[in-house]
Amino acid sequence: MLVSRVIKENRLIDSKSFNELPPLMKEAISDLFKLVEKETGNIIEKFENAIEKVAKFHNINREKIYEYIDKETLEQLGEK
Numbered sequence: 001m002l003v004s005r006v007i008k009e010n011r012l013i014d015s016k017s018f019n020e021l022p023p024l025m026k027e028a029i030s031d032l033f034k035l036v037e038k039e040t041g042n043i044i045e046k047f048e049n050a051i052e053k054v055a056k057f058h059n060i061n062r063e064k065i066y067e068y069i070d071k072e073t074l075e076q077l078g079e080k
Helices: 003-009 023-038 043-058 062-076
Strands: none
Touching: 023 043, 023 062, 043 062
């Protein structure tokens, strides 16, 4: 089995927006969704808390994560 196939099969998100991200951002976004799935409570609070933790852990500006989320949302809605 090809390594690229294994990586692609285990990818959390398979979209143009995600695929265009640099490796560090891909890792951060994957971590973001894993954190959101683990936490309980209000989805908005879970997402905000996860963004804070991931941005701090990966030393990434929160705004970059929000920009990705906006871009991904538009892509998934078919508006871009």
